[in-house]
Amino acid sequence: MGGCAVDGADIDRLKTIEVLVPCYNEESVLPLLFERLDSLAVAVGEQGKPYRLAFLFVDDGSKDGTRDLIRGYAVGRDDVKYVFLSRNFGKETAMLAGIDIVDADALVIIDADLQDPPELIPEMADLWLSGYEDVYARRRSRKGESWLKKVTSHLYYSLLQKVTNIDIQRDTGDFRLLDRKCVEALKRLRETDRNSKALFSWIGFKKIEFIYDRDARAAGKTKWNYIQLVKLALDGITSFTVAPLRVMTLIGGVISLCAVVYALVVFVRTLVWGIDVPGYASLLIIVLVLGGIQLIGLGIIGEYLGRVFVQTKNRPNYFVEEEKL
Ligand code: UDP
Ligand code: MG
Numbered sequence: 001m002g003g004c005a006v007d008g009a010d011i012d013r014l015k016t017i018e019v020l021v022p023c024y025n026e027e028s029v030l031p032l033l034f035e036r037l038d039s040l041a042v043a044v045g046e047q048g049k050p051y052r053l054a055f056l057f058v059d060d061g062s063k064d065g066t067r068d069l070i071r072g073y074a075v076g077r078d079d080v081k082y083v084f085l086s087r088n089f090g091k092e093t094a095m096l097a098g099i100d101i102v103d104a105d106a107l108v109i110i111d112a113d114l115q116d117p118p119e120l121i122p123e124m125a126d127l128w129l130s131g132y133e134d135v136y137a138r139r140r141s142r143k144g145e146s147w148l149k150k151v152t153s154h155l156y157y158s159l160l161q162k163v164t165n166i167d168i169q170r171d172t173g174d175f176r177l178l179d180r181k182c183v184e185a186l187k188r189l190r191e192t193d194r195n196s197k198a199l200f201s202w203i204g205f206k207k208i209e210f211i212y213d214r215d216a217r218a219a220g221k222t223k224w225n226y227i228q229l230v231k232l233a234l235d236g237i238t239s240f241t242v243a244p245l246r247v248m249t250l251i252g253g254v255i256s257l258c259a260v261v262y263a264l265v266v267f268v269r270t271l272v273w274g275i276d277v278p279g280y281a282s283l284l285i286i287v288l289v290l291g292g293i294q295l296i297g298l299g300i301i302g303e304y305l306g307r308v309f310v311q312t313k314n315r316p317n318y319f320v321e322e323e324k325l
Pocket of ligand 2: 217222
């Protein structure tokens with residue numbers, strides 16, 4: 001079922017929108033996803049839209065039946081491509097692997113778990129056809145997510161917005177439609193510790209938001225844990241700004257200045273009133289506080305240095321085990 005009600009000659013004149021789906025252990029939702037994607041492709045064909053849909057699945061090292069399901073789905077269909085990565089590299093890298101092989105006029109990135117309704121793609125495509133190059137979906141509601149996740153995500157994005165100079169879009173996920181121009185730009189960003197959301201903002205191009213209600217996961221469990229989210233958050237900050245290093249320099253400067261002033265005070269006081277024996281508590285507090293600040297400073301330098309280290313190894317971002325293009 002190719003999903004197009006137009007004949008062969010017309011297909012050549014149609015633009016193609018490729019739907020990129022990163023999947024990691026998603027066997028429980030894939031059948032439902034295929035069904036929804038297929039009926040969408042049929043609907044798009046029937047409505048005589050000036051584009052057709054194609055699908056690209058990136059399997060990020062799944063250990064369940066995900067690969068078999070994708071292989072089965074792709075049999076005999078030239079509108080379905082897939083890439084299986086050699087292990088689990090994380091969603092960010094899985095998306096890059098997909099972006100690398102996109103050759104359509106536009107790309108839509110969508111989660112496998114149906115949290116982003118595929119039925120919204122035509123509306124996004126209309127905005128694209130009217131000239132926008134990056135149609136990003138902004139969620140009005142987030143069903144099925146804990147308040148802790150909502151609050152931390154809100155705080156993080158406010159912070160990221162403040163410390164970086166780029167305009168990070170709030171309440172958006174990776175669900176968006178990108179014109180070929182954006183795709184080509186993204187292909188050229190090869191950094192290893194990726195935070196795509198920040199990269200999407202960084203590349204620029206004509207953006208427009210699109211409001212939607214985010215559904216809860218159709219089946220299965222979220223693949224993120226808090227440790228990964230903290231890493232993603234750190235990657236977002238360290239890959240876009242050196243503000244934390246500057247703040248440490250500033251704190252260091254202020255403390256040094258205070259130290260000089262205090263040293264003068266102590267010196268003069270000792271000359272005038274003689275040696276002052278008490279002061280154990282204040283001494284200890286100052287040593288501990290300074291020690292703490294220094295360690296934080298070292299940690300921050302380490303975060304950047306670690307990323308420099310990883311990047312200088314210049315390893316490929318991922319390896320492909322099997323593909324059908
Ligand atoms: N995903 C992936 N690799 C991973 C983790 C997740 O490709 O290591 C995919 C996953 O299959 C899904 C999407 O990324 O299609 C979003 O994952 P999830 O729903 O677990 O994240 P959440 O919606 O909770 O942020
Ligand atoms: Mg999800």
